[in-house]
Amino acid sequence: MQQDPRVRILSAAGPIFAEKGFEGATVREICRAAGVNGASINYYFGDKENLYVETVRLARQMRAAEVPMPDMAPDLPAEDRLRLFTRTMLRRMIGAPETSWQSRLMMREVVQPSRACRQMVEEYIRPEFNQLLRILDELLPDDVPRHVRQQIGFSLVGQCLFYRVARGVVSMLITPDEASESYTIERLAEHITGLVLASLGQAPPVGSNHAQESLQEAV
Amino acid sequence: MQQDPRVRILSAAGPIFAEKGFEGATVREICRAAGVNGASINYYFGDKENLYVETVRLARQMRAAEVPMPDMAPDLPAEDRLRLFTRTMLRRMIGAPETSWQSRLMMREVVQPSRACRQMVEEYIRPEFNQLLRILDELLPDDVPRHVRQQIGFSLVGQCLFYRVARGVVSMLITPDEASESYTIERLAEHITGLVLASLGQAPPVGSNHAQESLQEAV
Amino acid sequence: MQQDPRVRILSAAGPIFAEKGFEGATVREICRAAGVNGASINYYFGDKENLYVETVRLARQMRAAEVPMPDMAPDLPAEDRLRLFTRTMLRRMIGAPETSWQSRLMMREVVQPSRACRQMVEEYIRPEFNQLLRILDELLPDDVPRHVRQQIGFSLVGQCLFYRVARGVVSMLITPDEASESYTIERLAEHITGLVLASLGQAPPVGSNHAQESLQEAV
Amino acid sequence: MQQDPRVRILSAAGPIFAEKGFEGATVREICRAAGVNGASINYYFGDKENLYVETVRLARQMRAAEVPMPDMAPDLPAEDRLRLFTRTMLRRMIGAPETSWQSRLMMREVVQPSRACRQMVEEYIRPEFNQLLRILDELLPDDVPRHVRQQIGFSLVGQCLFYRVARGVVSMLITPDEASESYTIERLAEHITGLVLASLGQAPPVGSNHAQESLQEAV
């Protein structure tokens, strides 16, 4: 199928590193899954750590390509752009379980940064965080200091990240019914965006529109 | 010094497991650090995994003991109790760097649950999450559905967790000056509590009081 | 029950050594089975090897006591005494599976002699072999040389031993029905005694009386 | 010298397993004796047990190759074929002391069967036992039941086996002079064959021809 051994190795390494971590994964296992010779990793990537870094890079690229941050028309209201941003983040975090190894692997890097982290931050996280800050700029008065804008951004990102990072714990704290009913990407995006906008005075308080929510659902 | 070998092993294992994870840590390394015989782990704990579980348990106990959730007077306004809750969480997350292995280890369990996670959730996380929900009950109308209350709770917890989980990434996105100036536990607690309360309509919008903030700082 | 720890250890060690051999058995296992402290073996017997030697000695003593070579009235025909001898050997070898650990352990010593073997030969095997030789003396002309008498004795003993030593192989070569039907102690004793006596001209040829056998069975 | 590491390992493992058994032997020891890396056994054989099974298989093959059961001309009298059979068995058991590890190892399997035993029985022992039964068929009336034929076969095999299995004990019961004089392979084969044939009525009683024996010896 895929004939470039480099790509085959990377594709095989991704899910394995994501599931077992750098230490837990073995080169043998990866080589077997990739259908290549046991010495190939050292041949193509030098050593295991280098392969790991490259795999993280690939994960980032695939994630950005598969779930790109949508082009946001400049005339779109900032509230809607914030909603789009949140929904995209959540999609990356908890959507598409069959390819979720990418976000899972990147999560590992965020939680325990290795050599692969710096690059991921500079080429992926910082640009998108700046994009988020630009959206917030339109929702905030000009004299709000920089660190406050950052922290609001972190608040939004943190809420999204939570459902990826603490997935296991969340599933212990809620019922399966609640999970399938109220913890979908759409619902969570709505909640998080609504909470942040409400905190900025740009939306009604959270909890005040539950009746309407129910009403909407009924429609 | 410490004479109980069990305790010495656990104390030595904590930072090592926290830093390198279960797979990355070796029993030899832990034994050397604890100054005990190489067979002691198997003697006292049966095997490595059991030691790991016990270490996670100890981490939870130490964390809960060092930074206990303060007793909250029933007559204290719910806003203040929410502020206390947030501040305590943040203290546990990012305070006391010399003992931060406990939270780091627990973070690992949250991110990648093992056998040790279930117990941690039941004995530590769920009770405190319920405490948070009770505080929110007082801040929300009665007809707000359960899942909304949960999600508001997760929003608050997620923001706190973020500064622990994404600590490395945050430090790449902000300057050291910003970190020491505006990312203290107090400031972050104020921000997060303010954001959540504002989103509930119980506090002025975030960003609206920056002038007062600057004023206070000047004093 | 048994209060002498030495005896308890020996009784526990017997079946374990018999089943797993010296290397395969562990002192922990023996101590647990005996219900004594893990250091008891070293305390009472010095080391594991010494315990093994003592266990072999005990096995010999128990075997001789439980299945003693019957007193043979001097007026009993030599043929009958030979039959008795053979039956006793077979009983020790393959009878009473619940207590057969003794013969099993002694078998190990015969096959791979250790320090415990010499004594077992002198105090147990040689006297009984001499007893066998005296029976044969009565069945053989005076001028048969000593080595022939020995070899006839070895032939008889070897046939008995075979069903213990090669028990596993025999059970693969015959059917379970054959085993329970024709490989009982009685049948085998009859066969072996008959074969030896026939070879000495003191009994009809083996295979010549099968009709009578069947006849007897029918009765 | 020998360049195939597999063969070197097997050759080194044979004597060690034969002497110390599966448990007693260590892979380190075998690797050192074979002059190969300590990981080679796992590399070539998977694990220690597999090496053991392969070593037993090799022992069987070498033994069969070194002392093959001779082709027996169909016109050769059954008595002579029985004599040949016995002599070959004894040669394998106690001949060629310098390569006796093969028979010793096989003895271990007979006495305490492991996973390697079944194969040894099916590919080696059963075919030759059947060969023996066919010889006996010619010496016995047709109406002798199957189990009697088997037991006569076991009687012959058991006598041969005895001198291997109980080698140590035999050497304690007889004098060195007797051993070198009357316990040679030839003499023992003659004795055992003679005893079995006599028991079938196909030869003069054992002990009746001692004079002729002495006479023959004198020639």
Add this chain to the structure above:
DNA sequence: AATGAATGAGCCTTCATTCAT
């Protein structure tokens, strides 16, 4: 006298890596 705690040596196995081809 007898034992619970503790230990050093050694076990088999797996690992990422190297090297001759």
Add this chain to the structure above:
DNA sequence: GATGAATGAAGGCTCATTCAT
């Protein structure tokens, strides 16, 4: 360029034994 064979180092764990009490 690419690989199958082979390896040194280290892994977790079990063992018989010791020693202070």
